[in-house]
Amino acid sequence: MHFLEVRNVKKVYTTRFGANQVQALTNVSFGVEKGEYVAIMGESGSGKTTLLNILATLDRPTEGEVLLNGKSILNLPHREIAAFRRDNLGFVFQDFNLLDTFSIQDNILLPLVLANVPFSEMERRLKPLARRLGIEQLLGKYPYEVSGGEQQRTAIARALVTRPQLVLADEPTGALDSRSTDSLLRLFRDINEEGQTILMVTHSTKAACFAKRVLFIKDGEIFHQLYKGSLSEEEMYQKISDTMTMIATGGVVCG
Amino acid sequence: MGRFFYGKLAFDNIRKNSRVYVPYIITSISTVIMYYLMHSMAVNQSLGKMAGAAQVRSMLSFGFAIVGLFSVIFLLYTNSFLIMRRKKEFGLVQVLGMEKKHIARIMIYETAYIAIISVLSGLISGIILSRAMFLLLLKILRFEVKLAFEISSSSIVSVLLLFAGIYLVTLVWNLWQVHLAKPVDLLKGGQVGEREPKAKWLLTLVGLISIGSGYYIALTTESPIAALVFFFVAVMLVMVGTYALFTSGSISFLKLLRKNKRYYYTPNHFTSVSGMIYRMKKNAVGLANICILSTMVLVTISTTVSLYVGIEDVLRTRYPREITISSYGITEAHVVELQRNVSEVLESHEIAPEDTLEYRSLVFLGQEEDGEFLTDIEPSSLFAGNPQSLTLVPGEDYSRMAGEDIALEEAEVLIFSKGGSYKHATLSVLGRTFKVKDRLSRFPVVSHEASITQSHYVIVRDMSVLEELFRAQEQSASEYKSELRHFLGFDLPQDADSATIYRAIRLALSSGEPFSHVESVDAVKDEFYALYGSLFFLGIFLGTLFVMGTVLIIYYKQITEGYEDKGRFEIMQKVGMGLEEVKKSIRSQVVMVFFLPLAAAVIHVAAAFRFISKLLAVFNLTNIALFFWCTLGTALVFALLYALVYAITARVYYRIVTEGQALTQIND
Numbered sequence A: 001m002h003f004l005e006v007r008n009v010k011k012v013y014t015t016r017f018g019a020n021q022v023q024a025l026t027n028v029s030f031g032v033e034k035g036e037y038v039a040i041m042g043e044s045g046s047g048k049t050t051l052l053n054i055l056a057t058l059d060r061p062t063e064g065e066v067l068l069n070g071k072s073i074l075n076l077p078h079r080e081i082a083a084f085r086r087d088n089l090g091f092v093f094q095d096f097n098l099l100d101t102f103s104i105q106d107n108i109l110l111p112l113v114l115a116n117v118p119f120s121e122m123e124r125r126l127k128p129l130a131r132r133l134g135i136e137q138l139l140g141k142y143p144y145e146v147s148g149g150e151q152q153r154t155a156i157a158r159a160l161v162t163r164p165q166l167v168l169a170d171e172p173t174g175a176l177d178s179r180s181t182d183s184l185l186r187l188f189r190d191i192n193e194e195g196q197t198i199l200m201v202t203h204s205t206k207a208a209c210f211a212k213r214v215l216f217i218k219d220g221e222i223f224h225q226l227y228k229g230s231l232s233e234e235e236m237y238q239k240i241s242d243t244m245t246m247i248a249t250g251g252v253v254c255g
Numbered sequence B: 001m002g003r004f005f006y007g008k009l010a011f012d013n014i015r016k017n018s019r020v021y022v023p024y025i026i027t028s029i030s031t032v033i034m035y036y037l038m039h040s041m042a043v044n045q046s047l048g049k050m051a052g053a054a055q056v057r058s059m060l061s062f063g064f065a066i067v068g069l070f071s072v073i074f075l076l077y078t079n080s081f082l083i084m085r086r087k088k089e090f091g092l093v094q095v096l097g098m099e100k101k102h103i104a105r106i107m108i109y110e111t112a113y114i115a116i117i118s119v120l121s122g123l124i125s126g127i128i129l130s131r132a133m134f135l136l137l138l139k140i141l142r143f144e145v146k147l148a149f150e151i152s153s154s155s156i157v158s159v160l161l162l163f164a165g166i167y168l169v170t171l172v173w174n175l176w177q178v179h180l181a182k183p184v185d186l187l188k189g190g191q192v193g194e195r196e197p198k199a200k201w202l203l204t205l206v207g208l209i210s211i212g213s214g215y216y217i218a219l220t221t222e223s224p225i226a227a228l229v230f231f232f233v234a235v236m237l238v239m240v241g242t243y244a245l246f247t248s249g250s251i252s253f254l255k256l257l258r259k260n261k262r263y264y265y266t267p268n269h270f271t272s273v274s275g276m277i278y279r280m281k282k283n284a285v286g287l288a289n290i291c292i293l294s295t296m297v298l299v300t301i302s303t304t305v306s307l308y309v310g311i312e313d314v315l316r317t318r319y320p321r322e323i324t325i326s327s328y329g330i331t332e333a334h335v336v337e338l339q340r341n342v343s344e345v346l347e348s349h350e351i352a353p354e355d356t357l358e359y360r361s362l363v364f365l366g367q368e369e370d371g372e373f374l375t376d377i378e379p380s381s382l383f384a385g386n387p388q389s390l391t392l393v394p395g396e397d398y399s400r401m402a403g404e405d406i407a408l409e410e411a412e413v414l415i416f417s418k419g420g421s422y423k424h425a426t427l428s429v430l431g432r433t434f435k436v437k438d439r440l441s442r443f444p445v446v447s448h449e450a451s452i453t454q455s456h457y458v459i460v461r462d463m464s465v466l467e468e469l470f471r472a473q474e475q476s477a478s479e480y481k482s483e484l485r486h487f488l489g490f491d492l493p494q495d496a497d498s499a500t501i502y503r504a505i506r507l508a509l510s511s512g513e514p515f516s517h518v519e520s521v522d523a524v525k526d527e528f529y530a531l532y533g534s535l536f537f538l539g540i541f542l543g544t545l546f547v548m549g550t551v552l553i554i555y556y557k558q559i560t561e562g563y564e565d566k567g568r569f570e571i572m573q574k575v576g577m578g579l580e581e582v583k584k585s586i587r588s589q590v591v592m593v594f595f596l597p598l599a600a601a602v603i604h605v606a607a608a609f610r611f612i613s614k615l616l617a618v619f620n621l622t623n624i625a626l627f628f629w630c631t632l633g634t635a636l637v638f639a640l641l642y643a644l645v646y647a648i649t650a651r652v653y654y655r656i657v658t659e660g661q662a663l664t665q666i667n668d
């Protein structure tokens, strides 16, 4: 049994009056083990966000099954969905999704507040986490007062503060400059090495080459996968770009 | 791109944005109707030369000026809101290659459509309604005139001029906004980098002090005269305080709440407190406006309704009897002659007077200090302080009126006080000291002047005491002398012709010396109805207008916020907020924004209640119970209306916040 298992997931978007149908995911199956760091790569429009939203219970597949720890997450009663999301999943989004009405500290604490955690416990978790992410000096500031990289660290802190089973990230480096991107990717790798399971979707080769495993998605299907094994980031980068070129030119994968 | 193209685009724009344009058009139509109605009534010739017609007309003219002013304010406010909402759209079409002059052309079409729809339907409805409204006015005023139905061309012209002006200004404003705008700014729509407002403790303090002193004046002012003098001061203080407290006090208060970690970091308070801090920054002035408007509505309607409903009370206070005769500077002989003259007239008309009241008196206006009544005070300095009147009545006159025998010693008095009790055991006036034997709980007749100041009716042993004090006054250095007075008042039987008798008595007393002032209720009743009736009418009419303004401000506030909050709630749902919690959080914030101003308005009105009852006394309304019920009724009706608007707005708001969200579809 995999920790996370995606079985034959299909997603068809139907426009309001059913006039147009878009098949975003055709047939996706894969598994993730506890402690893995998996990147899902694909070009823009290949269905990455759709897939992630389904895993996040933010959207529902047309067909297929998603299991976490062997239990389906698709048939949760709707009152429990929010709590499920809060307790088991952490999210990092491309555009950070911080609330400008809250200070950095309050943004991080938001999921804990929603979960009704006592304030003393919040403080206990916040301090080491902020130090770990290098944002302890910023806690009193507001999102619009800090840089993009710092905002994304805040978002990561918010994702980790609930000690989730699985962190889901959608293009986490998409809005960052290259220096912030590098430090963020190293951070993700370190967090993973400390035991956190991470699933990230991205179209950036650079982002993907830090992951332990890379899945390629094309036309709504998993097309290929690469293991990093003992490769260095540079070597991994090379392999991923080769694969992407092949996908783009429609060639056959060998290796 | 032809003319038809722009016209159609403009029409589509209005339809697409109906959520904000429909209330705008409804406001436009309503203001046109109200303006036309007021104007056409003011210029209607049917009022003719009825008693009080001139008063009514000037009141109505005042009314249409106010309606006109507020039409301008409301429509400009609404328009500025509309254009803010559409800046983004302009940016987009500009990016897509539309030029500013094309946008301008569309704007012209839009404004023209809205202007034509509003003015046309407003005028038609106004003309249809004007007859009913005019009949209602006449009924309230008790005017009996034949109504000529007229479509007032001067009113139509006035409407056209005013509203053409308003729409022209909005158009120029909107074109200017389009002109100023750069596509990039437009696309941002002014949503980034909203800074958190600072708590301004000094301003909060200023607000507390001014509201406090305003309330202090309202709660401690004793005399109606002083109330009249301090009214505007108190109103200004409370207004300043309201604005200060809404803008800074609210934020300071919310920040205090946020400092309390145990309170703040709970699901119920976390989002609403931080959300409110942001809301208050943008909305404080709007909410203060709503609070002031609501207070105005409540005060205007409750006072004008009580005055109108209490008009018979007012008349009875002002004119204790149907016919009243007051004479000044009398002697024994004068009184005898006056009594003879009056009874001759009554006998010649074969009428027996009913409920006759007759008494002599000596009245001093002055100030009381430690049981000593000072009469030698300049009138102008009197009104700054707390003026009191002292009415001395001989014991025999009181016995006759009250129908009970009283026995007083030379230096004893009975006191009846109104507007504040007399606290001392003795009373000194003009060098003579009396012992207060007893305090009376009622007095047969209280003159209307007495309701304006704090007044004491002092019953002395007999007429000789009055004469002695009168002489003492003559010898004193006092510049302001009082005269001995005589009052005679009586009602007439049901079938008597009051007007004829009134004229006959006036004629009989006209040659007499000293001067007698004769008054008849019937002669002035019409004027009272004209005055209080038009006040009432105006109160209701303007009240409606203000309610409309209030509703409008709230509605647009909520909608703007809905669009802004949409993104926030989306994020919160992503990090694990359930739909139920979203609903709850929305409800608590919307409820706060809605009911804070209403609650503040009700508190203002409650604080002002005593003060306003004093003012009403100047208008001869002393029936405080009536005023109380009118105020309560007005407040309830207003609150009900308010709650209705709340319900509608909350629904629209909720729909905006959740629309187009995949999330809610799953969660539902």
Ligand SMILES: Nc1ncnc2c1ncn2[C@@H]1O[C@H](COP(=O)(O)OP(=O)(O)O)[C@@H](O)[C@H]1O
Pocket: A013, A014, A022, A023, A024, A042, A043, A044, A045, A046, A047, A048, A049, A050, A051
């Ligand atoms: N809500 C939606 N309604 C209709 N079609 C959608 C919706 N969301 C995404 N799509 C379509 O599904 C496909 C995949 O989109 P997405 O998952 O966002 O791709 P990616 O994140 O890989 O760029 C695209 O063709 C997109 O147009």
Ligand SMILES: [Mg+2]
Pocket: A048, A049, A050
């Ligand atoms: Mg995407």
